[in-house]
Amino acid sequence: MSVTTKTESILRRSDGTLAGSDRRKYRSWSDIALQVWGILVLLFLFAPIIVIIVYSFNTGRLxxxxxxxxxxxxxxxxxxxxxxxxxxxxxxxxxFSAVIATALGTLAGIAMARYPGKWVWWFLGLLLFVSVTPEIVDAVALLPWFVMLGQDAGMPVFNDGIVRLSIGASLFSTAVVSYLVRARLVGQDANLEEASYDLYASTFSTFRRVTLPLAMPAVLAGFLLAFTLGLDNTVIAAFVQVSGSTPWPVYVLSAVRSGLRPEIAAVSTVMLLLTLVALAVVALVLRRAGDSATDIARTMAGG
Structure with a gap:
């Protein structure tokens, strides 16, 4: 038996297929079809984005x-x-919405991770309900609520457009941050916090010096994700905005009536780059915290 035949017999598995690099030479038609299908799906998803980036360099009027x-x-x-x-x-x-969502979501995520019980599943159900509620429902509910607080209850701060937009954009983002922080802390032992209490540290000191640093990668990731989500709040913004505080998505909607101009695509390209930078920073923060690629994906998905 030749050396080549011996090597091939070693690489050959019990089912008759070749392992390692030799197997790539004998790819089945199903593997090739799946790869082609995957490429087509990616093109379908990213083709509109590529088009808007290209047309942002258009010198035409429309x-x-x-x-x-x-x-x-x-x-x-x-x-x-x-x-x-x-x-x-x-x-x-x-x-502003990222700050609100990070503050509320961080506390909620820490509570769910460090004080488990039946209430956690009820609370997760409420967060899931917030996540899947259509934006139009939130928008219709927020508008009379802001009017009631700003006019009937005598709280003029709720008549401010930035305040309205920030609160509206923070609803979904708070749930996202809660998922991220909980996912970060659930897999970590609470022995460090118990040791802090054993050393007579106060509750606030333990939170500031132990718990918060442990959760900080997820907190930063949640803040950046909440920021990117706040840039894209269209339906709620269209309902709760006031004169003089028109956000970019609503401006684009109003511009459709007179015809989209290249500057619309230019700003969209800039915001896309800003979003990609934020996501890259999220991945970098989690990577520097020692997370693997699987851990990063799990944390960003809130799992």
């Missing part, structure tokens, strides 16, 4: 009419006060 390649659309962002105000409102709203 978005759908390609006239040439240039950076005129990005320069227009600096020339139109309405576009600048809409982008500013969206960024400020996303930041």
């Amino acid at each position: 978005l759908v009419s390609w006239s040439g390649f240039g950076f005129d659309a990005f320069a227009t962002i600096l020339e139109k006060p309405a576009v600048q105000n809409a982008v500013r409102v969206s960024i400020v709203t996303a930041a």
